[in-house]
Amino acid sequence: MSVPALEVVDLSYHYPDGTEVLRNAGFHIHPGERVALLGPNGAGKTTLVFHLNGIFRPDSGSVIVAGLPLDDEHVKEIRRRVGIVFQDPDDQLFMPTVGQDVAFGPANYGVEGAELQTRVNDALSAVGMLDVAGRPPHHLSVGQRRRVAVATVLAMKPEIVVLDEPSSNLDPASRRELADILTSLDITMLMVTHDLPYALELCPRSLVMNEGSIIADGSTRQILSDRELMKANRLELPLGFDPNLTL
Amino acid sequence: MSGTHTHALFVHGHSHLHRLPASTKLGALGLFVLAVVLTPRESFWAFVVHAVLILSAMWLAGLKPGFVAKRLVIEIPFVLFALFLPFVAGGDKLDVLGLSLSIEGLWGGWNIVAKGTLGLAASIVLTATTTVPDLLSGLERLRVPRLITSIAGFMVRYLDVIAGEMHRMRLAMLSRGHDPRWIWQAKAYATSAGALFIRSYERGERVYYAMTARGFAGQMPTFDAERATATEWMGALLLPAVAWTAVAVAVLA
Incomplete structure (x- = not known):
């Protein structure tokens, strides 16, 4: 098989106060896959996400992105390869205009001039937000901000995009628009979510995380149909939702 | 929002x-x-x-x-x-x-x-x-240090966000019977100012993570102004x- 786009091996981490957050977490994602990361609150999902580009460093274990190990030497390149879309777009969009925000990432990697402009235009076009390039982010709706947040990451041409709760706070129409955009992108994706129908729709494969470990790894439909597994990990489908009847 | x-x-x-x-x-x-x-x-x-x-x-x-x-x-x-x-x-x-x-x-x-x-x-x-x-x-074009323009930019960017948080906290207080017309109820405002400070501090941390995640290493990039x-x-x-x-x-x- 090909070199995994992302490989996480035996990752363990505890907070300075001693709380264990990650316990031998391990999985790998191949290029082109779209994978959902499911789990209850406090399972360690967001902490895991922060390990994927070296914002947090593990006590033990390793992260390898497209063959490149995450260490001091490679951390900058790893941050280009792993694009994280944060849960709150207000955390992600901090520049005076949308265009400058999308340019921030590639500019940090020395892209400039006409190429930078092309990167910005391409990324904004991919999420259908090119017409707001000159506007300040706080004039956009939450749905638009979330799409721009995706563009800020796409502009860095990452190996893998990691989305933290992409459908949270979106109304049904914005949620649908975002799904259409995400499926139209030809990119490897890891999506942390509590929105199980969204996971089923967008990600053929899912990982279940609980108490800092990966408990299950398999087809999303199978995982959502496994009542024992779902119950043991505090996962619940919306009332009346049958994963085997949809799509 | x-x-x-x-x-x-x-x-x-x-x-x-x-x-x-x-x-x-x-x-x-x-x-x-x-x-x-x-x-x-x-x-x-x-x-x-x-x-x-x-x-x-x-x-x-x-x-x-x-x-x-x-x-x-x-x-x-x-x-x-x-x-x-x-x-x-x-x-x-x-x-x-x-x-x-x-x-x-x-x-x-x-x-x-x-x-x-x-x-x-x-x-x-x-x-x-x-x-x-x-x-x-x-x-920036007039060569004002980037540190100053960045701070001003962040201030403008987050003024609305923080004002929005303050507004929501005020609504939450009103919803629970707080009547801010009276000066002796200033204590509730003083407490919420403290909470607002902590929230803004935490947001600052998250914004910094978001910047680091996109390759920020202490120097804001320049963009060609007209x-x-x-x-x-x-x-x-x-x-x-x-x-x-x-x-x-x-x-x-």
Whole structure:
């Protein structure tokens, strides 16, 4: 098989106060896959996400992105390869205009001039937000901000995009628009979510995380149909939702 | 999400003044204010020249006098201070309607009000014709350190976010029976200010993570701001040039 786009091996981490957050977490994602990361609150999902580009460093274990190990030497390149879309777009969009925000990432990697402009235009076009390039982010709706947040990451041409709760706070129409955009992108994706129908729709494969470990790894439909597994990990489908009847 | 728009100061328009690059307008404002400050307080006619210059800029930008007047309200505390001066300053006195006013104080008060109003009105014209992102890139173009423009940019960006959080906290307090009309309930506000500070601090941390995640290593990237042409500079500097001429005549005369 090909070199995994992302490989996480035996990752363990505890907070300075001693709380264990990650316990031998391990999985790998191949290029082109779209994978959902499911789990209850406090399972360690967001902490895991922060390990994927070296914002947090593990006590033990390793992260390898497209063959490149995450260490001091490679951390900058790893941050280009792993694009994280944060849960709150207000955390992600901090520049005076949308265009400058999308340019921030590639500019940090020395892209400039006409190429930078092309990167910005391409990324904004991919999420259908090119017409707001000159506007300040706080004039956009939450749905638009979330799409721009995706563009800020796409502009860095990452190996893998990691989305933290992409459908949270979106109304049904914005949620649908975002799904259409995400499926139209030809990119490897890891999506942390509590929105199980969204996971089923967008990600053929899912990982279940609980108490800092990966408990299950398999087809999303199978995982959502496994009542024992779902119950043991505090996962619940919306009332009346049958994963085997949809799509 | 709701929230006030930060470009409350900006008035949409397509005038020549709107179209001038921000750097030239900032340069013109700086030089004009300097000229106003250096104008001898006795040269009333020079102040009239300055006022006419601002009025013509307002006319050029299509700004209504009422709009500028409303924004001048922010000056009131300083005006009050200036009104106070003739009563408290020492030196020779002048009797007006039975009031004993200090001549030095009258000049001092006039000086503050005239120069403050002119400077403020000029800034209002600038902010009404230039968006905040343009102002920031204009400042960068004028070689203001990037650290300063970045801090200003973050401030503008998060003012609405934090104001929104404050608004939600206020609504939460109201919903639970808090009635903020009474001064002795200020304690609730003091506590929520503390909570707001912690929340903003935590947001700062998350924003920093988001910046780091996109390769930030301590240096904000530069973006090419629009470069002003010689003609644009000349157009913008016409206004301070007239003001400086007036100052020169007033000082030399």
